[in-house]
Amino acid sequence: ACGTDDPTTGNTGDTGAKDMGTITLGFVPSWTDGLSTAYLLDNQLTEMGYTVKMETISEAALIYQAVTTGDVDMYPSAWPEVTHASYMEKYGEKIDDLGTYYDNAKLTWAVPEYMDINSIEELKGMGDTFDGKIIGIEPSAGLTEASQDRVLPQYELGDEFEVVTSSTTAMLAELKKATSTEAPIVVTLWRPFWANAEFPVKDLEDPKGALGEAEGLHFLGTKGFADEFPEAAEWIGQLKLDDDQYGSLEDMVVNEYGDGKEKEAVSAWIEKNPDVLPALTS
Amino acid sequence: MDFPRIPIGDWVATGIDWLTINADFFFDFLSTIMKFLVEGLSDVLIAVPWPVMVLVLAALGWVLRSVRFAALSLVGFLLIVGMNQWDNAMLTLSMVLIATLLAVIVAIPLGIAAAQSDSVSAAVKPILDFMQTMPAFVYLIPAVTFFSIGVVPGLFSTIIFALPPGVRMTELGIRGVAEETVEAGQAFGAKRSEILFGIQLPLAVPTIMAGINQVIMLALSMAVIAGIVGADGLGKEVVSSISTLNLAKGVEAGLSVVFLAIFLDRFTGALGDKKARGKSSLLALARKARSSEPVTAA
Amino acid sequence: MDFPRIPIGDWVATGIDWLTINADFFFDFLSTIMKFLVEGLSDVLIAVPWPVMVLVLAALGWVLRSVRFAALSLVGFLLIVGMNQWDNAMLTLSMVLIATLLAVIVAIPLGIAAAQSDSVSAAVKPILDFMQTMPAFVYLIPAVTFFSIGVVPGLFSTIIFALPPGVRMTELGIRGVAEETVEAGQAFGAKRSEILFGIQLPLAVPTIMAGINQVIMLALSMAVIAGIVGADGLGKEVVSSISTLNLAKGVEAGLSVVFLAIFLDRFTGALGDKKARGKSSLLALARKARSSEPVTAA
Amino acid sequence: MAAINAEGLYKVFGKRPKRGVAELERGKTREDLQKQGLTAAVIDASFTVDPGEIFVVMGLSGSGKSTLIRMINGLFEPTAGTVTIADQLITDVSPEKLRAVRREKISMVFQHFALLPHRTVGENAAYGLQIQGLNKADREKAANKALDEVGLGGWGGHLPGQLSGGMQQRVGLARALAAGTDIMLMDEAFSALDPLIRRGMQDQLIELQQRLEKTILFITHDLNEAMRLGDRIAMMRDGRIEQIGTAEQILNEPKNNYVASFIQDVDRTRVLTAANVMEPAQGVIGAGSGPQTAHKVMREGQHNWILVQNRDRTPAGILWEPDVAEAVRTGRKDLPWSPVHEMPTVAQDTSLADLFAVSAQHLNPIVVLDENGRTVGVIPRVTLLAAAANNGQGADMPESWGSPDSPLNDGESMADSATPDVPHVMEGAK
């Protein structure tokens, strides 16, 4: 773990019992599953006496890289089973899987509810309607890889469509704009993600399973994480959230409180859901 | 440390939001034009079979510079092809060319105005400074809110970022025309417009071309960044290579950018500066052949 | 269109991989030093309470330029504080300063060598061209494989990107010293080293300082990009603002970059160019007071 | 009618220049103004250039020559004062009017040629006419004619950059000539040239001027050039015109030490002419007179020689005292003169250098004639020697060499020194 005091995040452990070391969490800020979980961990690990440092990185690949070198101790909310399978292939050896906290994560393609198509198959021949664009997210996202390398070829959409990458937020901006004018749009999405509830969208069916099955959201730690932070590892291993619990956490962090008030959001959520979290071991 | 929070960011964001809503039609209009131009050009460039295109570009290099330059260009372009980046390079090229075109259309009149009037110059200068020091990334944000993602916001930010040297060098070029030459015009009673079009602009051409050369270079550097907002081409390759830490892809796209940059730099350099034209440039040879009478003695 | 695939990217990737493994100790060593320097400096800069720091910087501006510059700097810095970007600005500043320092340590001897020998110059020039046209993004990839994420890979790519003008302007400065002045040294029998240190380098100072000024500007622009690989500071704010399309945050971090850039530019500009020092600079005033005897008449 | 008239011209650079003029008028010096950040480039300059005249302005670098010439064609607006070109006021007029005067009345030849490098020599020469709106064919014809005039026929198709400096300067001249204006302004037009080429250009300019009767305002900081070209010369110093006069006036009556030290190096033998040094013949008789009359005139005037004139005032010859005395003694009836071809005659504008050559071959005083061959004066040898000496006034000669009682110093007029150079006469004069 590294030593710069990130002025915007982190907690210098003012609960002060004992100094148990610094844990650096790396996540992509626009992927709200990681964001929410990171702040939940921050709250709890600090309570346990750790110093927690947040490293926001805008590219998933960099987080994997950083976890292997130990510059980031943990990537909360990784998608290693399907979505990030290629990263795991490359970096897996140097990564310890610390457990799965949620197991119904899923990649999707979605259209607004006012569109009358329901399956990815129906997109064939509609390239003009959508201007040939599938609005994607970060180029490094597993979702992008799945969309480009599996969905497009398997449904033979490659000639008509391309996955336009930029950022999650750009995608959301597009979605917002399109839904407000009832314009046609296809976006790449995933669950759990607050946008599914925020915007009038429906998932398209994926009869070929090109986007993969439901998978688990994992905590990935740097090699030897459990040896260095045994209490933390143990507690993390016990954390499990169901759809409702996770959904309310994300809603609280992203929508109710919003940018800059993540800590308060997590505190509030813990107050409302006192029994969900495993007991603190410290 | 309780200095009052100054929410400049919010003000700007509000302003941009207001614009997004109220000038929507205008942005749509711009967007349509820019898209039409870039896609039109890139369609053409890609439609031409690469061997033809490579030969044409190398031949242009020969006309304006030298055999050596043509040969080096040929090698560079073949490497681009060999690295499988030809189509991306053409996409980037069309974006750079259109960005340059639009930037120049704005920059030259602005530069002329600044050269003619000290107050315009004084007003324009800090804005240009600002445009160039503001990190290019930041432009991407309003560009995306105005124009959605894709090539248009990339083009838009590229133009803003690449504009300043065009204005500056036009001003510099015109102001740099030897005082005596302008006075020659005045002394013979020429009108301002006669002096501008008959003396200042023609003589400022090398400097203006140097400015356009810089515009192109900046546009190219920005074209890479434009990949972030989804503009296709070498930039997107570079951006996605970093986000997937794919060094091989990054290097190949990056090298393609380098070759393209060097070609464009030397090529446009030769357009403005006749001295840069080697003795073996076709133009120089042709000129020599034409004026066969001896000129040396006086 | 079946041109053979030339896997340059793979070759380079293989080379970099080999280096990563075999020169590991070296990169670790570099990494330790760079980290130490940047973090040491940024700790100091952040530890100083901002009102003190702002006043010190403004005072420096007064010493070297003018009251007006000091006042404008003060406003700029207060705005940075007001936009809640002070700490980020200090992080960026320390990275820029260390990058500049290291770049200059490499660039000046290289520039001197290039000025003294035409063949060194000819060898160095295309490398520098390459270093500057290669999209800065691409450097980030090997930088990350060498140094992982954080400030060090950012610093490393910044140095590579910002180095060229330091070398070029040193060479230019030395070569630009009036031939006659150097000949004066030769004519009186001075040795090469006496000419270098007694004549060429002192007279090249303004040009070298202009080069350093450019190094700083490039380092600052690269510091923004370094945010991508996790170097803290304004760059990271800008990068994350674009990935969250948070215009307000982007504008505030971007404006902070602008203010910092303008301050550094004008400040280092004044270091090299005495003419840039206004009449109200403290240095100029002091000098005037000292040499009170009339100098005008001759 | 004056071609150019300047009245009380001031040019002050800096903020609020009018204030500077007021202070100068109140007696403040240039240096006083400098301290306030004002540069007084031209101070109270007034002069008139007549049509067909070459008027030279000279002075050291920074003395305000360029500023002055720029005010004449309105490139600079005077801070105070007026300029009239061919009786048209050009100060405080509309830009359109000013442009019209520039198009039609004045053209300029620039120090560094100021050719348009992107246009051919022919197009450059035609530039003034193009601005005047002449059609292409006509202006090409005029340009070619002007190029022929300056010896550049056939070069019209080249670009200026392909020509040598001297040729480029001639293109500048051709451009001004082609414009067809009566007045030409030339700002150090030749100072960028090598000495040999320069001399050629000066000759060419004088020749052109005489042929085409242009009015020329010429600026230079080269004294010999000024003396060579100028009908009149204005000497400038620190913004002020110190003296205006012909070359001879400036040489012989420098108004102050500055002008005097400036002209110290001038080659007087090239600048002074017969007209400058000649004097009236003291003793003159008609051609019909006899030896007795001659003798009487000589006696009365104590002349050693006298000039014999025909009725139309052409010279008939010179008579010397010994010959006349002899003739009287022997009772000759006709005048005992040296044959006419022994009497050297020169035109008024013969230079001193040429007079030396003549004088070295002849023993008689030189007779100076006007265009009609009539006598206007004579130049005895001693006068010639005195004129060539550094100072016209004998009183300034080095004491160490001369005797105080030499014949020149006896208070009589110069003319009286026209005694032939024989010792016994000198002794008689004592």
Add this chain to the structure above:
Amino acid sequence: MAAINAEGLYKVFGKRPKRGVAELERGKTREDLQKQGLTAAVIDASFTVDPGEIFVVMGLSGSGKSTLIRMINGLFEPTAGTVTIADQLITDVSPEKLRAVRREKISMVFQHFALLPHRTVGENAAYGLQIQGLNKADREKAANKALDEVGLGGWGGHLPGQLSGGMQQRVGLARALAAGTDIMLMDEAFSALDPLIRRGMQDQLIELQQRLEKTILFITHDLNEAMRLGDRIAMMRDGRIEQIGTAEQILNEPKNNYVASFIQDVDRTRVLTAANVMEPAQGVIGAGSGPQTAHKVMREGQHNWILVQNRDRTPAGILWEPDVAEAVRTGRKDLPWSPVHEMPTVAQDTSLADLFAVSAQHLNPIVVLDENGRTVGVIPRVTLLAAAANNGQGADMPESWGSPDSPLNDGESMADSATPDVPHVMEGAK
């Protein structure tokens, strides 16, 4: 011992310059080489500068002057030929040796001063000594002395930029003086200066040179400057030295038309001196002789006047024919001369301009004396007039003015024209 000796120096710029030398030796021209991309800047230059001499190299721009001077102190290596400085070969020697010669033997004054702008005037003046390794106190002393010498005492603490051009040039001079070398090279050292300042610098240089006995190699393209400064002058053209000689030799015997046209504008009255125009007195008698002897000498030589000399060859006076004839007639025993103070005497280096002044006040021929007051020649008036005329040879004079049978044209030597200027004598000569 020669201070500087150059033997067959060539400098060719371009690729494989030696080849160019070979071709030049084989008779190819400079233009032939130019076509091959070679510039022959200096071609076969040989000359020797004696210690204590001011040797001036002059020629138009591009004639190779700077290249030549740069080879003399090794800034350029000659393509062929050798340079010796104080009998030490400096071509083809080790850089260390070359530097030693530069440190100890030669210093240079540059056209554009080439001062070190970041050092004070004092430090600049001390630069040569600093390089020589002198300690600070000593070199400051020497520098201050040199600055005093050029009239800049007290300015040591200023930066060069604070000084006017003329002062900066003097700092350059002081730097060269302080270095204490015997030889000074000056490349157009004064051409950046205003005419007035320039003349002052020239005076100063001559004065310094005479006081300190430096050997000076001076480059200029200004003919008057060359004539003024140079003991000898080398005229360069297109890389070749066309002629080497004293100012008078070049003026009076220009080797070819180029040199002749170059010197056409020179003010002869300033360049020529008494020594150039004087001639031996034709009739001379001892001071102890009587009128009879004088009369005899005059008769035999057909002289109108004779010079009377004392035993130590100092002049005693001039005797004129009428006086001598009178004395013989009246039987006077002593010589009937014009008193000594009536006999003008001048030193050999008196300029023509000054001779005019003398001659205008005196009727006698001027007697020219050496440093010891001994007669070396005489200058009758007519000789003076002839010398000042454009061409020394009477044959070139304009026919139209002169009579073909004028006394100067009768085939006799110039000296014989020393007839006093009276008509009857002229008639007698016919």
